[in-house]
Amino acid sequence: MSSPVPTGEGSPGASVATNTSPGLRPPTRRGTELVMLSFAAGLVTLALILVELNQERSLSLRILYLGLAYLGLFACAHLAVRRWAPYADPAILPCVALLNGLGLVVIHRIDLANEGTVFPDGSVWDPVAFKQVIWTAIGLLLFAATLKFLTDHRMLARFGYTFGLVGLVALMLPGVLPGFIAPEINGAKIWLRIGPLSIQPGEFAKILLMVFFAAFLVSKRDLFTTAGRRFLGMDLPRARDLGPLFAAWGVAVAVMVLQKDLGSSLLFFGIVLVLLYVATERAAWVVLGLGLFSGGAVVAWKLFTHVQQRVANWQDPIARYEKIGGGYQISQSLFGLATGGIGGAGLGAGRPEMIPEANTDFITAVIGEELGFVGFAALLLIYMIFALRGLRSAIAVRDSFGKLLGGGLAFAVCFQVFIVVGGVTKLIPMTGITAPFLSYGGSSLLANYILVALLLRISASARAPQRAPKPKPQQPAIADQHTVMVERPK
Amino acid sequence: MNTPLRRVGMAMMVMILLLLGNATWVQVINADEWRKNPYNRRVLLDEYARKRGLIIAADGTTIADVKETTDRLKFLRTYSNGPAYAPVTGYLSVTYGTSGMERAENDLLNGSDDRLFARRISALITGRDPVGGNVQLTLQPKVQQVAYDQLTAKGFTGSVVAIKPETGEILAMASTPSYDPNLLASHDAGEQATAWKQLNAEGSNDPLVNRATQALYPAGSTLKVIVAAGALADGKNKDTQYTAAGTIKLPNTQTDLPNFNGTPCGPGQTVSMETALAKSCNTAFGEMAGQLGANKLRRQAEKFGFNDPGLKVPLPVETSTLGAIPDEAALYQTGIGQRDVQITPLENAVVAATIANGGKRMQPYLVSKILGPDLKGIEDTEPDEVETAMSKDNAAALRDMMIQSEINTGGQGIGVQVASKTGTAEHGNDPLKTKPHAWYIAFAPAQKPEIAIAVIVEDGGDRGLGATGGKVAAPIGRAVMNAYLAGR
Numbered sequence: 001m002s003s004p005v006p007t008g009e010g011s012p013g014a015s016v017a018t019n020t021s022p023g024l025r026p027p028t029r030r031g032t033e034l035v036m037l038s039f040a041a042g043l044v045t046l047a048l049i050l051v052e053l054n055q056e057r058s059l060s061l062r063i064l065y066l067g068l069a070y071l072g073l074f075a076c077a078h079l080a081v082r083r084w085a086p087y088a089d090p091a092i093l094p095c096v097a098l099l100n101g102l103g104l105v106v107i108h109r110i111d112l113a114n115e116g117t118v119f120p121d122g123s124v125w126d127p128v129a130f131k132q133v134i135w136t137a138i139g140l141l142l143f144a145a146t147l148k149f150l151t152d153h154r155m156l157a158r159f160g161y162t163f164g165l166v167g168l169v170a171l172m173l174p175g176v177l178p179g180f181i182a183p184e185i186n187g188a189k190i191w192l193r194i195g196p197l198s199i200q201p202g203e204f205a206k207i208l209l210m211v212f213f214a215a216f217l218v219s220k221r222d223l224f225t226t227a228g229r230r231f232l233g234m235d236l237p238r239a240r241d242l243g244p245l246f247a248a249w250g251v252a253v254a255v256m257v258l259q260k261d262l263g264s265s266l267l268f269f270g271i272v273l274v275l276l277y278v279a280t281e282r283a284a285w286v287v288l289g290l291g292l293f294s295g296g297a298v299v300a301w302k303l304f305t306h307v308q309q310r311v312a313n314w315q316d317p318i319a320r321y322e323k324i325g326g327g328y329q330i331s332q333s334l335f336g337l338a339t340g341g342i343g344g345a346g347l348g349a350g351r352p353e354m355i356p357e358a359n360t361d362f363i364t365a366v367i368g369e370e371l372g373f374v375g376f377a378a379l380l381l382i383y384m385i386f387a388l389r390g391l392r393s394a395i396a397v398r399d400s401f402g403k404l405l406g407g408g409l410a411f412a413v414c415f416q417v418f419i420v421v422g423g424v425t426k427l428i429p430m431t432g433i434t435a436p437f438l439s440y441g442g443s444s445l446l447a448n449y450i451l452v453a454l455l456l457r458i459s460a461s462a463r464a465p466q467r468a469p470k471p472k473p474q475q476p477a478i479a480d481q482h483t484v485m486v487e488r489p490k
Numbered sequence: 491m492n493t494p495l496r497r498v499g500m501a502m503m504v505m506i507l508l509l510l511g512n513a514t515w516v517q518v519i520n521a522d523e524w525r526k527n528p529y530n531r532r533v534l535l536d537e538y539a540r541k542r543g544l545i546i547a548a549d550g551t552t553i554a555d556v557k558e559t560t561d562r563l564k565f566l567r568t569y570s571n572g573p574a575y576a577p578v579t580g581y582l583s584v585t586y587g588t589s590g591m592e593r594a595e596n597d598l599l600n601g602s603d604d605r606l607f608a609r610r611i612s613a614l615i616t617g618r619d620p621v622g623g624n625v626q627l628t629l630q631p632k633v634q635q636v637a638y639d640q641l642t643a644k645g646f647t648g649s650v651v652a653i654k655p656e657t658g659e660i661l662a663m664a665s666t667p668s669y670d671p672n673l674l675a676s677h678d679a680g681e682q683a684t685a686w687k688q689l690n691a692e693g694s695n696d697p698l699v700n701r702a703t704q705a706l707y708p709a710g711s712t713l714k715v716i717v718a719a720g721a722l723a724d725g726k727n728k729d730t731q732y733t734a735a736g737t738i739k740l741p742n743t744q745t746d747l748p749n750f751n752g753t754p755c756g757p758g759q760t761v762s763m764e765t766a767l768a769k770s771c772n773t774a775f776g777e778m779a780g781q782l783g784a785n786k787l788r789r790q791a792e793k794f795g796f797n798d799p800g801l802k803v804p805l806p807v808e809t810s811t812l813g814a815i816p817d818e819a820a821l822y823q824t825g826i827g828q829r830d831v832q833i834t835p836l837e838n839a840v841v842a843a844t845i846a847n848g849g850k851r852m853q854p855y856l857v858s859k860i861l862g863p864d865l866k867g868i869e870d871t872e873p874d875e876v877e878t879a880m881s882k883d884n885a886a887a888l889r890d891m892m893i894q895s896e897i898n899t900g901g902q903g904i905g906v907q908v909a910s911k912t913g914t915a916e917h918g919n920d921p922l923k924t925k926p927h928a929w930y931i932a933f934a935p936a937q938k939p940e941i942a943i944a945v946i947v948e949d950g951g952d953r954g955l956g957a958t959g960g961k962v963a964a965p966i967g968r969a970v971m972n973a974y975l976a977g978r
Contacts, residue, residue, distance in 0.1 A: 277498070278494040278495055335524055335525070335527065337513070337521075339525050373514065391502065400491060407495045410502070418508070422509060422512070425512050
């Protein structure tokens with residue numbers, strides 16, 4: 001996309017208060033962030049101690065070192081934020097640190113439970129906690145790099161089409177590549193194996209495509225209202241204006257469905273729907289989208305046995321308990337959650353290893369079993385705080401692209417949590433998707449750290465004092481605010 | 491764009507609220523349904539993860555032990571001398587649940603009983619794993635072993651119960667055929683399943699049933715002691731005369747009630763109650779029951795422990811009953827322990843023990859002590875006198891008659907005087923062609939009883955149609971009493 005982002009719509013919103021008085025710098029709140037990070041580090045260390053105690057390991061100074069190392073990692077991330085995005089939201093990084101740390105502890109806990117387990121095929125359980133620590137470190141490096149090199153999120157909009165193309169290719173790659181480099185695991189062909197590493201390009205493609213959609217929608221926004229025709233009481237933009245978007249959307253969702261990655265297709269469908277709604281401010285899109293989704297879901301259910309399986313497992317997991325690909329996994333998850341009850345079995349004291357995929361898709365069930373409803377609710381609230389802080393930044397930021405991208409990213413995390421936790425607790429059929437920051441898996445973690453960096457960048461831009469505050473031609477009455485055009489900061 | 495963004499924020503909050511609501515449903519409101527689902531092994535595994543308490547015999551021998559394992563269940567239940575004790579200990583199986591003492595004292599053995607509360611709290615504070623309490627039984631290994639060996643030596647199906655008359659302690663409780671509970675306690679699911687299948691197979695003769703408490707048999711002639719007790723209480727004595735006829739007609743019917751082989755009970759027209767009991771004359775006892783009446787007979791039986799549906803020792807015990815006695819003919823038949831009389835071996839031992847104890851019926855029990863995990867006593871079972879079934883004098887008179895009965899049965903004596911009553915209980919649709927059950931109830935030494943027993947051997951044992959209580963069951967009873975009295 002060659003044209004720069006159009007002038008952002010001036011909707012100063014809440015942030016205006018801190019911006020209108022030049023010379024008075026708002027507080028960066030980095031100290032608050034550091035305090036909250038330390039708190040998170042303390043909680044995570046405590047969780048690790050509990051696991052070690054309950055698994056009857058002898059406590060050693062090692063735990064303290066691990067706790068300090070964890071604090072060190074996030075202290076570096078904190079320093080990166082302090083240097084390259086000083087006005088970033090102070091609550092987002094601590095939320096992420098807590099989730100990531102808790103995830104590491106639970107992954108380690110599952111390792112302990114499965115230590116020495118020999119599988120029917122002769123292979124021995126391979127501990128993965130340390131790998132996840134490495135992934136965390138790499139993720140934080142990527143996070144810092146994103147903050148350093150992406151000095152302004154609007155830079156991304158310039159490469160919207162490129163990102164879209166790269167995203168689509170990355171998404172399709174595992175599907176078209178031969179099996180030795182793109183093996184099918186658990187029925188889904190979404191991995192690329194490069195040497196010892198397995199990468200899910202789809203995780204990154206999601207973000208790339210979101211950038212494309214946001215940039216595209218912002219650049220074409222004016223056309224939506226000026227050109228088009230009314231159809232069934234709603235203003236539909238001309239097909240050629242929205243064509244590329246629908247093409248990319250359709251292809252992406254189709255690819256994910258064909259790769260049997262139901263969770264991702266649902267997530268992606270939802271994200272684009274929300275972007276469309278926010279950009280056009282027309283609720284009709286949501287209605288249309290939900291209709292499309294219902295139709296698509298019915299078609300998928302008719303066409304694919306694996307979709308029928310998931311639905312049947314969801315309806316009555318116990319009835320299909322002993323069937324292959326049946327309700328065993330979801331039943332175990334529910335048994336764990338129910339046995340944990342309100343207070344939980346205690347970290348390390350439950351039996352979450354009975355749930356298949358306990359350290360990836362079902363990791364939230366582990367937390368529900370061992371920390372009980374109390375811990376489970378706390379976990380959901382952490383996610384909610386994270387997502388709402390992200391959304392708040394999107395509301396506060398001044399440019400449309402930032403708003404759209406920020407809102408999309410925040411929604412993406414929340415919706416992903418809904419899909420996976422809803423599946424784990426039998427609210428909706430299980431579709432198989434990772435829990436952001438918690439689940440074991442490098443690609444998901446790296447992609448999510450990039451997502452956090454983008455959110456922080458947007459929030460920093462929202463809260464930072466404008467560098468050259470030009471006197472506004474006219475100070476608008478508050479009621480008229482959103483009709484006023486504000487020049488894009490240079 | 492802010493308005494739609496705010497709405498998206500609302501949608502996000504709704505999603506989280508939905509998840510919270512659903513979690514409340516699964517983890518709090520509806521949690522029990524999932525927790526108690528038979529597929530949910532977490533609760534069971536938690537119990538296994540605790541070190542289960544031991545089951546110990548009266549002399550301190552460990553009958554049921556635990557062994558630490560490296561597998562997920564952590565502890566393996568082991569039974570030493572399993573088949574001899576299985577009817578009492580029962581089994582503990584991951585797949586098939588529990589039975590016997592393992593079930594009756596489960597809370598105590600797995601450590602969740604309130605009596606262990608103080609110890610649980612201290613375990614919580616000291617951080618040690620909670621462990622189960624131990625159960626000490628009243629079973630005397632020597633007596634138990636002899637009882638089991640006597641039954642199995644000739645491959646009998648049956649049961650032996652021995653009780654200490656003074657206290658009600660159950661000294662032995664054997665039931666055959668038995669089984670090895672170790673197979674069901676195995677952590678190898680395949681081994682468990684194979685054993686379970688074999689034990690429940692057609693023709694396996696129900697080894698999992700503890701016949702001492704769970705099987706009901708016709709009492710046969712052993713019931714005559716209750717009829718005699720009723721008659722004594724009714725003012726009769728050992729010299730009261732009854733008919734000596736070899737066969738009489740049941741009142742208002744054309745059905746014969748014969749003595750064994752139709753033999754007259756004595757040379758004259760009548761015989762004394764003493765002779766009638768010693769020779770086990772059906773005609774005399776039919777008449778005796780007829781004179782006593784259904785109500786008095788039933789009341790006497792209840793004083794001995796019949797019609798007690800809640801009885802637990804603490805294994806649950808089937809209820810012994812006289813059955814319906816609609817008319818006089820039924821009353822005559824009930825008087826010789828046939829018709830609808832149903833009795834467990836345990837109850838028959840209680841009858842013997844009550845007579846031995848001067849007419850005072852003691853509550854039978856199997857658990858003598860409850861011990862904490864540290865083997866320190868928490869609770870001792872106190873002997874409990876339930877009821878006076880007979881006066882002391884009447885009990886002595888009945889005892890003397892039973893001494894005559896023992897002599898008449900050809901008891902060679904076991905060094906001490908024995909008082910006994912045999913029974914040969916007909917059963918089945920064609921009683922004359924069905925092998926009878928052989929009964930023997932007794933106590934010794936007769937003058938100062940220390941052990942009372944009941945023995946039943948199903949279907950004639952090794953004697954077939956010609957079996958009698960005296961030939962098949964009595965030798966077993968004498969051996970068991972001898973084992974106890976010799977080992978005192």
